[in-house]
Amino acid sequence: MPFRKYKYRQEYLEKVIQKGFHKKLLISKREVIGQIEYAPAEVSGYPIIGDDVIVMNCIWVLRKAKGHNFGKMLLKNMKESEKDADGFATIALENHWSPWFIKWQMEKLGFKPLDSIKVTHKTKRKEQTFIIYLMWMPNKENAKPPTWDKQKLLEGETFCMAHPFYRPQSWKGNILEAKKEVLES
Numbered sequence: 001m002p003f004r005k006y007k008y009r010q011e012y013l014e015k016v017i018q019k020g021f022h023k024k025l026l027i028s029k030r031e032v033i034g035q036i037e038y039a040p041a042e043v044s045g046y047p048i049i050g051d052d053v054i055v056m057n058c059i060w061v062l063r064k065a066k067g068h069n070f071g072k073m074l075l076k077n078m079k080e081s082e083k084d085a086d087g088f089a090t091i092a093l094e095n096h097w098s099p100w101f102i103k104w105q106m107e108k109l110g111f112k113p114l115d116s117i118k119v120t121h122k123t124k125r126k127e128q129t130f131i132i133y134l135m136w137m138p139n140k141e142n143a144k145p146p147t148w149d150k151q152k153l154l155e156g157e158t159f160c161m162a163h164p165f166y167r168p169q170s171w172k173g174n175i176l177e178a179k180k181e182v183l184e185s
Helices: 003-019 070-081 103-108 150-154
Strands: 022-028 031-040 053-061 087-094 112-121 129-138 176-178
Touching (some): 022 070, 031 070, 087 103, 150 176
Antiparallel strands (some): 022 031, 031 053, 087 129, 112 176
């Protein structure tokens, strides 16, 4: 794949690396079997808003490595490295076809839903409605939960080509279309 296709990723990394972005790989037997990526809300790949909030952009563990609590280990490492954060936020998906960000998995890691939006994807499985949740895990007793910009979320994202909301360079307009609201905070 030509490097130019990673232009948005490169631009994102150049903007955020010096502002608290982290990407950590889980390696076993010389093979990457998992990873976690996170940043302060103000430079996160998601339109999540909050003071002293760390946003988890991505977490995954290969299926062949499941059953060893590697996801919890990656999350614990993030929490330890960002122990002064008020809390941690991310997204979760329900009824989406990808194996990433599944709501029950995010809940198993300790996140709780704050808000949601029901959407369809404009280019993939257009007839399938799915739900995106704003997820939250406070780190301090009186932590103020984050909010999110749903309109910006509908645009899709450009920080990772493998992401379920990836918006190609050639796409004009929003990649997601809002349906009826599900859960309000």
